[in-house]
Amino acid sequence: MNDIKQLIDIAQLPRHIAIIMDGNGRWAKEKGQPRVFGHRNGVKAVRESTEAAAELGVEYMTLYAFSTENWNRPKLEVDALMTLLVDTLAKEIKTLNKNNIRLQAVGDLGRLPDRTRKALLDGVASTSENKRMTLVLALNYSGKWDILQAAQKLATQVQHGLLKPEEIDDALFSQQLATADIPDPELLIRTSGENRLSNFLLWQLAYAEFCFLPVFWPDFTKEHLYKAILDYQRRERRFGMVSEQLLK
Numbered sequence: 001m002n003d004i005k006q007l008i009d010i011a012q013l014p015r016h017i018a019i020i021m022d023g024n025g026r027w028a029k030e031k032g033q034p035r036v037f038g039h040r041n042g043v044k045a046v047r048e049s050t051e052a053a054a055e056l057g058v059e060y061m062t063l064y065a066f067s068t069e070n071w072n073r074p075k076l077e078v079d080a081l082m083t084l085l086v087d088t089l090a091k092e093i094k095t096l097n098k099n100n101i102r103l104q105a106v107g108d109l110g111r112l113p114d115r116t117r118k119a120l121l122d123g124v125a126s127t128s129e130n131k132r133m134t135l136v137l138a139l140n141y142s143g144k145w146d147i148l149q150a151a152q153k154l155a156t157q158v159q160h161g162l163l164k165p166e167e168i169d170d171a172l173f174s175q176q177l178a179t180a181d182i183p184d185p186e187l188l189i190r191t192s193g194e195n196r197l198s199n200f201l202l203w204q205l206a207y208a209e210f211c212f213l214p215v216f217w218p219d220f221t222k223e224h225l226y227k228a229i230l231d232y233q234r235r236e237r238r239f240g241m242v243s244e245q246l247l248k
């Protein structure tokens with residue numbers, strides 16, 4: 001495992017890695033277990049990937065934990081996920097503080113059950129001074145929701161005469177998103193073999209490198225994260241230019 005880690009060029013790390021943690025249900029089904037068993041076993045992979053990213057020196061890691069569309073799942077599963085979140089936060093905040101990791105949350109948090117939102121906001125408050133890495137949980141998040149709420153805030157400012165429509169540019173729009181002050185992810189990882197975004201950070205991933213892995217989330221290890229970073233570092237990010245321009 002350390003061999004792979006040593007191949008990573010620390011000077012070229014992505015500052016921000018976003019992960020769609022997918023495949024818990026199928027992982028459990030393969031074992032003849034209920035879907036919730038998969039979610040519970042996904043917590044270890046959260047711990048592993050957070051630790052690995054922080055050890056390397058990644059500045060931000062965003063985990064897609066619950067999408068706006070996930071409310072459409074059976075109530076039993078939704079309730080179990082919300083409870084798991086409360087229990088996990090209660091257990092893990094101490095570790096986050098020990099490892100100097102700051103917790104943040106993005107999403108329409110007002111729609112979460114009170115105790116889930118409270119556990120989340122307590123975690124955010126008690127880790128707010130930590131400096132090593134920021135762990136962002138995307139909860140009741142959807143990329144379209146994020147863009148819409150940003151547009152609504154800007155429209156209100158225009159309506160009140162505080163802003164002219166032509167003043168709205170990339171930077172100003174980005175500042176209204178739930179991820180304001182967080183740099184856009186350079187690397188997106190999705191587990192479980194699905195090749196789609198499922199309404200994740202639509203605006204923010206405009207130029208990210210995508211890495212789709214055929215492993216279910218509960219089986220995701222530090223080694224998978226190292227491999228995804230190595231894959232990212234082997235790619236040429238051209239941003240619309242041609243290869244020769246990048247060498248100058």
Ligand code: IPE
Nearest residue numbers: 021022023024025026027065
């Ligand atoms: C990801 O695993 C966890 C959440 C969406 C909360 P899934 O629950 O989507 O697992 P699969 O994709 O059905 O296997």
Ligand code: IPE
Nearest residue numbers: 020021022064065066067198
């Ligand atoms: C995306 O996974 C959401 C999260 C990982 C939280 P889903 O499993 O909900 O996505 P779809 O339904 O397969 O697109």
Ligand code: MG
Nearest residue numbers: 022023024192
């Ligand atoms: Mg899924």
